[in-house]
Amino acid sequence: MAKAAVAMRGVDLEPIDRLEDKVKLLVGVVDRLRADGAQKKEEYDRLRADGTQAKEENARLRTESTQVKEENTRLRTESARAAEENTRLRAELESMRGRLSDAEGTGAELSALRDERDQIRGRVADMLQQIEALNL
Numbered sequence: 001m002a003k004a005a006v007a008m009r010g011v012d013l014e015p016i017d018r019l020e021d022k023v024k025l026l027v028g029v030v031d032r033l034r035a036d037g038a039q040k041k042e043e044y045d046r047l048r049a050d051g052t053q054a055k056e057e058n059a060r061l062r063t064e065s066t067q068v069k070e071e072n073t074r075l076r077t078e079s080a081r082a083a084e085e086n087t088r089l090r091a092e093l094e095s096m097r098g099r100l101s102d103a104e105g106t107g108a109e110l111s112a113l114r115d116e117r118d119q120i121r122g123r124v125a126d127m128l129q130q131i132e133a134l135n136l
Helices: 002-135
Strands: none
Touching: none
């Protein structure tokens, strides 16, 4: 009977041994899942930090873009003002050229009138000499 009890015990322990193996496998799976979970959490934290950096970079780029747009607007305004100034100066230059041309024409006319005056003076002087010669 003792052998039967030992045999019975061996039979009774086999399901417990299988259960022990399954529990060990289950513990291994749980440990592996915990390790995977920790690894996933690290990856999530890293991706979240990368996302935060990307958001900050995006905000910086938007600010920079706004500044560039403002600078572009300022330069366009300045360019338009310079173009208007150039147009005004060109008109003024043409006006001055016209005045210079008029002044040169007036100078030539004045020179011609002076020459004519000198000729008239010479004739009048000749006439006066002739009159004086007649009055003697």
